[in-house]
Amino acid sequence: xxxxxxxxxxxxxxxxxxxxxxxxxxxxxxxxxxxxxxxxxxxxxxxxxxxxxxxxxxxxxxxxxxxxxxxxxxxxxxxxxxxxxxxxxxxxxxxxxxxxxxxxxxxxxxxxxxxxxxxxxxxxxxxxxxxxxxxxxxxxxxxxxxxxxxxxxxxxxxxxxxxxxxxxxxxxxxxxxxxxxxxxxxxxxxxxxxxxxxxxxxxxxxxxxxxxxxxxxxxxxxxxxxxxxxxxxxxxxxxxxxxxxxxxxxxxxxxxxxxxxxxxxxxxxxxxxxxxxxxxxxxxxxxxxxxxxxxxxxxxxxxxxxxxxxxxxxxxxxxxxxxxxxxxxxxxxxxxxxxxxxxxxxxxxxxxxxxxxxxxxxxxxxxxxxxxxxxxxxxxxxxxxxxxxxxxxxxxxxxxxxx
Numbered sequence: 001x002x003x004x005x006x007x008x009x010x011x012x013x014x015x016x017x018x019x020x021x022x023x024x025x026x027x028x029x030x031x032x033x034x035x036x037x038x039x040x041x042x043x044x045x046x047x048x049x050x051x052x053x054x055x056x057x058x059x060x061x062x063x064x065x066x067x068x069x070x071x072x073x074x075x076x077x078x079x080x081x082x083x084x085x086x087x088x089x090x091x092x093x094x095x096x097x098x099x100x101x102x103x104x105x106x107x108x109x110x111x112x113x114x115x116x117x118x119x120x121x122x123x124x125x126x127x128x129x130x131x132x133x134x135x136x137x138x139x140x141x142x143x144x145x146x147x148x149x150x151x152x153x154x155x156x157x158x159x160x161x162x163x164x165x166x167x168x169x170x171x172x173x174x175x176x177x178x179x180x181x182x183x184x185x186x187x188x189x190x191x192x193x194x195x196x197x198x199x200x201x202x203x204x205x206x207x208x209x210x211x212x213x214x215x216x217x218x219x220x221x222x223x224x225x226x227x228x229x230x231x232x233x234x235x236x237x238x239x240x241x242x243x244x245x246x247x248x249x250x251x252x253x254x255x256x257x258x259x260x261x262x263x264x265x266x267x268x269x270x271x272x273x274x275x276x277x278x279x280x281x282x283x284x285x286x287x288x289x290x291x292x293x294x295x296x297x298x299x300x301x302x303x304x305x306x307x308x309x310x311x312x313x314x315x316x317x318x319x320x321x322x323x324x325x326x327x328x329x330x331x332x333x334x335x336x337x338x339x340x341x342x343x344x345x346x347x348x349x350x351x352x353x354x355x356x357x358x359x360x361x362x363x364x365x366x367x368x369x370x371x372x373x374x375x376x377x378x379x380x381x382x383x384x385x386x387x388x389x390x391x392x393x394x395x396x397x398x399x400x401x402x403x
Contacts, residue, residue, distance in 0.1 A: 003027055004080040004317045007073075009093050011059045013040040014290075015085035017306035020046045025314045030073070034061070059088040063095060070096055080317055087285050090114045091159075105262075105286060112259040113266075113286040116158045117190045119259070120281075126258035128251070129280045131271075133192035136179060145191060146172045152194040155179075159188065168194060195280060197273045200244070201235065202252040203289050203297050203305060204266050205324060207312050211256060213305075213324045215297045216248040220380065232384045232392070233291060236333040236376050237300040244272075251279050261286065263316060265309040267293070292358055292365060296334040299355045299369040301327035333368040333376040335383050336360070339391040348386060353379050364391060 005028040008019055012034075019029050023046035031042065035052040042050070051069060053061045073079070082102050084093035094110035096102065111118040123130045134145040136155075146153070155178055157165040169175045179186055198218060205213040220234035238245045252268050267289035269282040288294055294305045308324055315322035336358070344364040346357045351368070353375060358365030364387055368379045 002318050004314075005030065005077060006081045006083060006313065006317075007032060007070075007079050007096075008083050008085055009033075009089045009096070010085035011037075011053075011055070011061065011088050011092075012086045013037050013042070014288075015306065016041075016043050017294075017304055018083070018085065018288075018310045019043050021307040021310035022046065022314065025310065027314065027317075030077070030079075032066075032069075034059075059086075061092065063092065066092060067095065067099055070100065074100060081313060083313065084287060087114070087287055087290070090286055105264075109260050110286070113261075113284055114159055116156055116283055118158075119284060120190070120192070122259060123255065123281045126254070128254060128258065129278050131193045131195050131280055131282075133190055136189055136191050137187055142175070142179070142191065143172075146175060149193050153191055154194045156190055156192065157188060158190055195271055195273050195275070197271045197275075197280075199282070200238075200248055200270045200272065200279075201289060201293065202248050202266075202268045202270065203293060204252060204256070204268070205264075205303075205305065205308050205312065206256060206261050206266065207263050207315070207322045207324075209257070209262055211249075211253050212322075213301075213303055213308065213327065214249045214252060215301055215303070215327075216245045216252075217293075217296065218244070232335060232337040232387055234333065234335045234380050234384060235293070235296060236373070236380060237296065237331055239331065239373065240327075240329060247279055251281065255281055255284055259284065263312055265305055265312075291336060292334060292360075292367070295356065295358065295367045296332050299332035299367050300330045303327050330369050330371060331373040331376045332370075333380045334366070335368075335380055335387075336363055336365045337384075337387045337391070338362060338393050339364050339387070340393040341391070344391065349383060351379060362393070 003026055006022055007030045009032045020043045022029055028048045029046050031047050031050045035054045082093045082096050084090045090110050091114055094105055094107045097104045098106050112122050117135055120130050120133050132149050134141055136142050151170050153169045155167045167178055200218050203215045204211050217235050217237045221232055255268055264286055265288045266286055268284040270279045271282055272279050288305050298304050312322050342361050349366055353368040353370045355367040355369045368376055370376050
């Protein structure tokens with residue numbers, strides 16, 4: 001069996017199935033992770049070596065020290081691939097690949113999957129619908145945008161994951177107050193029109209530039225709403241033959257092709273505008289979706305995105321062909337909420353449609369599966385009613401958020 005060495009970079013506790021599958025396929029696994037994650041239940045049986053990085057602030061490492069440490073590692077080990085397990089690690093992995101000439105996504109392409117300003121400009125240049133936007137480098141350009149595009153607007157960090165750090169603004173005065181408050185960090189943000197509508201996520205696998213698997217889902221409570229207002233996060237999969245699915249699949253393929261993705265797992269978000277009914281591209285990332293979305297996808301399709309991504313990486317490293325299994329046609333739903341108790345009482349949520357209860361401290365998390373989409377909606381609605389009435393905690397405990 002041909003053995004390769006894969007370095008997995010992650011500043012969050014995730015990627016268990018990926019590393020386990022890579023080890024099952026006969027490879028060596030080296031994990032580089034944050035020092036404060038030492039005690040997590042990593043798949044130690046699959047990890048040959050582990051190196052720890054101190055955090056400057058949550059998810060942020062000293063990149064010079066990362067390169068220096070990798071240089072030491074490379075002296076006695078031949079590294080065949082570097083894999084970023086979380087959105088925050090994409091740029092770390094790209095820097096390592098570029099510095100040590102390791103094959104894979106480099107720093108130019110990675111910006112389309114990490115920098116929201118770069119991805120919007122690339123999408124616009126590729127003829128993909130995007131909300132109107134502007135960089136905030138120049139005062140005149142900001143004023144021109146604010147005069148031309150009616151509020152509300154959203155001021156977004158260019159490199160944050162999910163809905164972190166997004167601010168909704170209703171007036172020019174609010175806008176300039178926020179920009180002035182940003183000070184020297186102003187260039188790290190972008191401004192765009194807020195489009196009311198339904199938000200969707202498309203989770204897919206790509207092999208040799210071909211999208212070989214797609215799952216499309218609709219958020220019932222968009223991440224931005226949950227992030228800003230608290231509440232219950234819910235999402236449900238779409239039927240593979242529905243008009244929504246077909247439109248999102250086509251839009252996703254255009255994004256990934258235009259952005260130059262060659263292989264890997266991706267998580268892409270779109271909004272269907274209430275004004276014109278068109279699908280607008282919001283953001284994409286070259287990683288598996290967070291917030292336990294892989295559990296949602298697996299319940300409906302029987303496809304474990306983490307494990308399939310590992311098989312894709314293994315096939316590429318060893319020059320093998322890759323084929324994904326045919327997905328099953330179930331519907332699934334996911335609900336997650338912050339609660340008062342450390343460990344929830346799940347006895348009231350048992351049902352024939354319950355696939356699993358997610359083990360997240362201070363959260364309730366449930367995955368449902370059914371052949372009937374209306375049953376999924378009913379389960380999600382009932383669970384949300386009970387959580388809101390009896391369990392919800394708006395103020396989070398002092399811990400790292402689920403990403």
